Amino acid sequence: MELIKNMIEGIGLNSEIGGYMSYGIMVLSITLLCILANFITKKVFIKIISHVTYKNNIQWNLILLERKVFHKCSHVVPAFIIYYFSYTFPSYQHLIEIGAVSYMIIMxxxxxxxxxxxxxxxYKSYEISKIKPIRGYIQVVKIVLTIVCGILVIANLIGESPLILLSGIGAISAVLMLVFKDSILGLVAGVQLTAxxxxxxxxxxxxxxxGADGDVIDISLNTVKVQNFDKTITTIPSYTLISDSFKNWRGMQKSGGxxxxxxxxxxxxxxxFCTNEMLERFKSIHYLTEYILDKEREIQNHNKNLQIDTSNRVNGRALTNIGVFRTYIDQYLKNHHMIHQNMTCLVRQLASGETGLPLEIYAFTNSTEWQVYEAVQSDIFDHIFAIAPEFGLRIFQNPTGYDVKSLSTVSLSNYSRGGAI
Known part of the structure; x- marks a missing residue:
């Protein structure tokens, strides 16, 4: 830069014009030097890193390139050059240094x-990230870095020590607590959720x-995102997962049923009660043959030992169609290839009411996939509804328009016969 000044003075120009020209040439020279340095950094250095990374498939470097870490580092070089040559502008040296340092801190x-x-x-490329996510902690680090960098920039602009500004943080701690309330609550909740x-x-x-019912897709410092099964996304504050109750279906998925x-x-x-004809028909059902024979022997021995008069079916023991039906469903489930046989499997009666006698099926499928589960459940109940009339049973339902129409048709038919007579 001194060489440029001497060359201008040697040409013989007056000091004022020469001063402007020297400043202009120095500004142009520094600008070109910054552009050249930035070009070399981006087009040569980063290109070499990219070539080596893609050629050898270095996973970590690929992620660093995708996040443009090296590209942003290249912006520091021109600022460093400007700071280094700031002495060439004595009148503005202090301002240039302040601007360059602030820019480097921000970058x-x-x-x-x-x-x-x-x-x-x-970290997310490892399986443990699903169990212990660190995004919330990273966001806390970002907040701290932003505050520290903000203090450094302000201290640099006003020319004071950062320690002076830090000493005033205590005075505004209440304001910071209010501003970052959600972040603090989220941090505490994140630690508890992870721990x-x-x-x-x-x-x-x-x-x-x-309104959340779906899969967790993201856990951050302040929020947990849930993609519902209708593909909408519900955002829940992290701390509500600690303060409120929620249901996690992970246990069901891990159990396999x-x-x-x-x-x-x-x-x-x-x-x-079952008639002899009904019992003979039930014996031909594969799942009931052995059960009917065993029960007949058991009941016969019981009634004989107690000398019970079986001419009246009220006396002694007898099979009922609902009991045989319940046993059939139980055997059907225990022989179903999609029912988990190592988990609870039972058919039970609940308290009867105005809608009839509830017969509850309580079992577990051996697949936790939604589509498979619904298909198995539907197949089972399709079969139960279809087989119930074979046992002389009727499924209860409230009268429909078809029932009313049928009743009206029968009434009109009877009325016509009576009129004809």
């Missing part, structure tokens, strides 16, 4: 921000209060 913050995102991406393993990315959770708990309602007027 350093952006580099750290991208680097932390890259660290999170690298207690309450929720992970990929878990199916249900929180009716917030999904529960079927549904009832059919039997019309109580169709329940009766």
């Amino acid at each position: 350093g913050l952006l580099v750290m921000d991208s680097l932390l995102d890259a660290v999170n991406d690298i 207690n393993d309450m929720v992970r990315v990929g878990d199916w959770i249900e929180m009716p209060k917030y 999904r529960r079927i708990k549904r009832s059919i309602f039997i019309d109580t007027s169709s329940i009766c």
Whole structure:
């Protein structure tokens, strides 16, 4: 730069014009030097890194390139050059140094921000990230770095020590607590959620209060995102998962079985004792043959030993169609290839009411997939509804328009016969 000044003075120009020209040439020279340095950094240095990374498929470097960590680092070089040559402008040296340092601090913050995102991406490539996500902690680090960089920039602009500004933080701590209330609550909640393993990315959770019923797709410092089964996304504050209750279906998914708990309602007027004809017909049903024979022997011995008069069916023991039907369903489930046989499997009666006698099926499928589960459950109940009339049972339902229409048709038919007579 001194050489440029001497050359201008040697040409013989007056001092004022020469001064402007020297400043102009120096500005142009520094600008060209910054452009050249930036070009070399981006087009040569970063290109070499990219070539080596893609050629050798270095996963970590690929993520760093995707997050543009090296690209943002290249912006620091021109600022460093400007700071280094600031002495060539004595009148503005202080302002140039302040601007260059502030720019480098801000770019350093952006580099750290991208680097932390890259660290999170690298961590997410491991299976443990689903169990213990670190995004919330990274966001806390970002907040701290932003505050620190803000203090450094302000201290640099006013020419004071950062310690002076830090000493005033205590006075505004109440304001900071208010501003970052959600972040503080989210941080505490994130620690508890992670420590207690309450929720992970990929878990199916249900929180009716917030309209959430689906898979967790993201856990951050302040929020947990849930993609519902209708593909909408519900955002829940992290701390509400600690303060409120929610259902996590992970236990069901890990168990390998999904529960079927549904009832059919039997019309109580169709329940009766089994006749000999009915028992003979039931013996031809594969799942009931052995049961009917054993029960007949057991009942016969019981009634004989107690000398019970069986001419009246009220006396002694006898099989009922509802009992045989319940046994058939139980055997059907125990022989079903899609029912988990190592988990609870039972058919039970619930308290009867105005809708008839509830017969509840309580079992577990051996698949937790939604489509498979629904298909198995539907197939089972299709079969039960279809087979109930074979046992002389009627499924209860309230009268429909078809029932009313049929009743009207019968009444009109009877009325016509009576009129004809």
